[in-house]
Amino acid sequence: MRFGLTEDQGLFGRSLRGFLADRLPLDALRRLAEPGTGFDAELWRGLGELGLHGLLVPEEHGGAGLGMLDAALAAEALGYHAAPAPFAAALVMAVQAFRSAGDAEQQRQWLPRIAAGQARIGLGFAGLAGQTGRAALRLEGGRLSGALDGLMDGGDATHFLAYLPDGRAALIEAGAPGVTATLRRSVDRTRALVDLDLAGAAPVALLQSSNDPLAAARRVRDAGRVVLAADTLGAAQNMLDRAVAYANERVQFGRVIGSFQGVKYMCADMATMLEPCRAMVWYAAYAQDAVPEEAAMAASHAKAHLAEVGREVARLATEVHGGMGFTDLLGLHYQFKRITFDRQALGGPERCRHDAAVAQGWIAA
């Protein structure tokens, strides 16, 4: 009966961070980010060994059966270290998609493969989440055609889960006939987007077992928004930590710059904005599993608020670093761009706040 992390959760977060700090020193990050696919086989394997692949997969399907709060902690760590690894779509949203709209057989077939790290699923929905770009898919005679832009975790994905306008989702193999997947390197080179062109592709699964497919899709969207918010929390915390460290070292005008109120207050402003976000992300994640009536509102608000705070922290932390913050040298920009990505994917703040209003019944959808 408490508002906070369990000991296990604290341990999990720390061990994941330790792993990432070890695997992703700046030169390694630079190398892995270069291709812009958001995927590295070795890092992926390592994360799997830590149990990340099956984090949300129920134990009966070979996963750890943990909850969204654990997923948020993982996202925070990945954001902190700007890890080029599929997560939000491939390991959170896809699992939630199967759990909320897959039938027993589909779950039995696919969840173990996700947990084993074999199925890496890129995922996309357009209007429902506020994604921009092409979003015109039609399913006719069991064949899928049309275009869908901006699938998350699409780089080097084995499959794509494409949402239809009615909330059903079709799982497609990456190399199947009629499937053209174009990698779009994003400004955040640690996560890619993929544009999908389909010409009569045959889905390997159609998730349609929910009574209310749109509601099921919204739950997937909300899960995605929570982990993007958590990712921003981590990335922004990283930028703040480094700004404070830099302000404690750098000397100008004969003084450590952190002793100037100008710089100190920038850091204080960042901390004041960011610190309450931690509890907000915790609650939004927890609500997905435990407080269904607040889940949608909490997810959208967390996504919107973290986007606003993240943008401010990204700018201020860069400013504290002066010219060095603007160079490539310190690699501070990896987190900066992570925050950019999190904001623009799955609906910007205005869209998320709109969804929060709908979720509260203030306005019609």
Next chain:
Amino acid sequence: MRFGLTEDQGLFGRSLRGFLADRLPLDALRRLAEPGTGFDAELWRGLGELGLHGLLVPEEHGGAGLGMLDAALAAEALGYHAAPAPFAAALVMAVQAFRSAGDAEQQRQWLPRIAAGQARIGLGFAGLAGQTGRAALRLEGGRLSGALDGLMDGGDATHFLAYLPDGRAALIEAGAPGVTATLRRSVDRTRALVDLDLAGAAPVALLQSSNDPLAAARRVRDAGRVVLAADTLGAAQNMLDRAVAYANERVQFGRVIGSFQGVKYMCADMATMLEPCRAMVWYAAYAQDAVPEEAAMAASHAKAHLAEVGREVARLATEVHGGMGFTDLLGLHYQFKRITFDRQALGGPERCRHDAAVAQGWIAA
């Protein structure tokens, strides 16, 4: 061919400020503000001697025939000193109302009386300007009935100019049968609002000679918005000036507080926001007379932007003064409340920006 004030305008502004500084030391301001009517006969007379009453009245009707830029400079000076004197409605909007929708006879009859300081007209329109409160007037058989809230410059007014929903305006004598005027002291005790209840009151004039009465009414609204923006400019400049002076005097932690970057940057932020507003107000005022196609947009934008900047300056300048800023002792709050009034009257920023979008044809009215 220049963007700036003429020598005469500079002189006019300075002499008006000199007069107000002389007439309104803090104890006098305190005394005049106490009743909350926004009117003092002696101050009114003095302003008349400086030519304020007839500032905008054409020379043929006994005025100075000056333009809106001159009116804006006057408003800025009045705002700077928080002068409890009718101006925006009584001496600017009312004159514009007669000029844009009064016939020759009405102008001949009323403009000289305004210029002489004999007719002090409170003015109100509701929906058209974004005023809130009651706004239900109807004219039947030459008699006016209904309620209209929030007439500006209504305290001790001799007449009220009440706008009808169709853009026509009825001039009513303050003491006439069927007229109940209730003084509402506003938070800004230097300017009052009046709520009007009319039961078959007989107008002494009906301004309806314009081809497009709504357009004529909008011009009056725009003139009002420009002078409220200018009033905020003056009040905010006053607060900034005093904050800087205080920061140069007050010692804390063994130093003049203005030497701390924390305080210095507050002042710098205020100046950075406020300084461009001056040219913006000048242009918006000038446009009313000389650039008709931009007049509405410029007026609404100036009103909205000054309201946003004014609110920030009001808070920051008070903060720079510390606890003293929050007391009644320094009288800083007169300007603070002046800014509050200017923001909430004649439509807040959201409403003004909406009107600016309409004026640019971005959306329908």
Next chain:
Amino acid sequence: MDLTLTPKHRALRDEVDAFIAAHRDAAPRPGGGRKRPDRKALDWQALLLEHGYFARTIPREYGGFGAPHDVIELAIIADAFSRAGISPGIHNQGISMLVPTLLEVGTEEQKRRWIGPTIRGEVIWCQGYSEPGSGSDLAAAQTRAAVEDGHFVINGQKIWTSSAHFADMMFLLCRTEPDKSKHAGLSYLLLPMNTPGIEVRPLRTMTGRAEFNETFFTDVRVPVDQIVMGRGDGWHVANVTLKYERMLLGDPNKLQQRLEAIRRMMEQPGADGARLLDRAEWRDRLLRLQGEVIAARNHNMRLLTETAEGVDSGLGRFIVKYHGTMLGHRLASLALDVMGSTGLLYEPQGEVAEDDPATTWQIDYMYDIGLIIGGGSSNIQKNIIGERGLGLPREPKAAVPAGRN
């Protein structure tokens, strides 16, 4: 994270709801705190204490209810009173600041003597911290207390003593060790306001009301044992109190109540029949603030848990006052904009009657700036956050006092 309600919690929720339903007529109207509690408020307070809806976790021997710390219980109680719009009891500087200070650093005798009467609302305290020459620089306090035959003899002046005109007692920061360094020369005394030599003069603020006072001390004699901790420990004790003041001033429940009130206003049709809540630019502003209020409330839950578990929240606690007061002001700002020109009307009723909504919001809008400034201005808060929260270096001492350029 475990916020599921146990059967015990559900029972408590039902119990509180039932209590409110049964006793709501006995409740004074919410707010107050700026005047001495009247009979109705005192009776209500006694009822709340009896049921453990107030001072729930304060030990029984000090007059509290003696329940173990449980964040959810506290949240359930606060939420029930907030939903019902019913006064959750008296909040004043004695209860919110002095009581936790005594619980943290007071002697057993001080706790037994003062906590009970204070939480019952019988003893009202005021705070003697700021001085005209030292607003932000509290440690520069010049009010002197010299020791003479077993008494401190106090001379000097305090300012911003908010309830001094009706308070029974004051907690006072004053200089008892003039030979010691600035911070080491202070002590924290407790003294009755009816002690001879104390003069209270009202201080009018920008709201037009006399919410504060100046308090003058002329040879005011206080027994030397009326001290919290020892001589020279005043700065330490004052900082304990300031910690609680920061929490009080950033109270997220107040923010939530404001947000709700604004939403209700925006649901009312305006003169043109339209609701502001249906206008996207207005709704978005409200939602943006709602997001911030949610963050503040969740953060508060985290802090309550950490407090209950004896964890030092550090940074998490330092930010509360700055964050909460700025957000409060922005909420009041939105409220004024929502009301528009009718929201300009302003006729404060003082202590005689209830203020109308326009006046109330205008007062909040201004008073919030007072809160941003008081209890350690935002700049002081940012120093604390930067230095104590983030470990940034202090401002170096100036070689020479800075003057004009």
Next chain:
Amino acid sequence: MDLTLTPKHRALRDEVDAFIAAHRDAAPRPGGGRKRPDRKALDWQALLLEHGYFARTIPREYGGFGAPHDVIELAIIADAFSRAGISPGIHNQGISMLVPTLLEVGTEEQKRRWIGPTIRGEVIWCQGYSEPGSGSDLAAAQTRAAVEDGHFVINGQKIWTSSAHFADMMFLLCRTEPDKSKHAGLSYLLLPMNTPGIEVRPLRTMTGRAEFNETFFTDVRVPVDQIVMGRGDGWHVANVTLKYERMLLGDPNKLQQRLEAIRRMMEQPGADGARLLDRAEWRDRLLRLQGEVIAARNHNMRLLTETAEGVDSGLGRFIVKYHGTMLGHRLASLALDVMGSTGLLYEPQGEVAEDDPATTWQIDYMYDIGLIIGGGSSNIQKNIIGERGLGLPREPKAAVPAGRN
């Protein structure tokens, strides 16, 4: 205030419009400035100079058009090119910063020698100001120039030299008088970039491109007469240049172009067929920025008038860089939000091809932070505004260098 167009102005407007219509095919695409002007750009520049649409008020003897200062004329010309989306000519550090500096403090010979080739785009300059150890604290420059047989011999390192890899010349702030105080020991030299001993290394930024360089000096020899003003006057001259840099970085015409571009995006129907301009929360954000851009543009008109009339704008000028760069970043922020997830795509083309809109806006969004930092960071700007603009006292010298707590 008199902005009415005289017949002469109307004639100019028609003339410029006709010029653009007749010659638009000869214009290079707008932008550039990050690479050496090609033949097309140089020819266009020559055409503009010939017609007085560039360097209009620079005296004929220095290569300009020699027209008297007329704010409206300049506004008419800028507006016409902006409306048509046609390049208004080359803008680089030599043209926008060094040329006005030489006009203000250069010798007659320097003006005659450098201004003409610079405004024609033949001579490209880079700026040698910042050093790794002194980014904000420019006056702490350590790059040394010792005098030996009629030459300065330069050793040291500069950073952020933006076009050093293709520049012909550099204006350099360096320490020639090591015995004098910090600010009095600097000089401002002009030197060819092909002087032996200069090494330029590209510096990659967060955009992924090498927009800047580090420049190293090893025994670089420059004749002693290649100096602007005298030895020890470098700080003064540098501040003249900085003044023009502040104006350049806060350019309101660029803000206006951005605003227009965003409005056009918002007028396009989205995937759901709706225009963002029809959504009030989006429109209000755009309008709010429009209000600020209007203020900046009007302010700029005022400054141009004051400059033309020889009035020292003081504060009005000091705020421009801080105001303009922050506003620019906020405009780019809105642009990203408008584009949403498709705006994440990022494939900079370097100098070979035009960037797509998403990439362009992402670069702007990041580059703007570089502009907020460069040319005197926002904190430096606030010091200047507070101290030189408002007359507040300088930061006192520290008694001891501030270290950790």
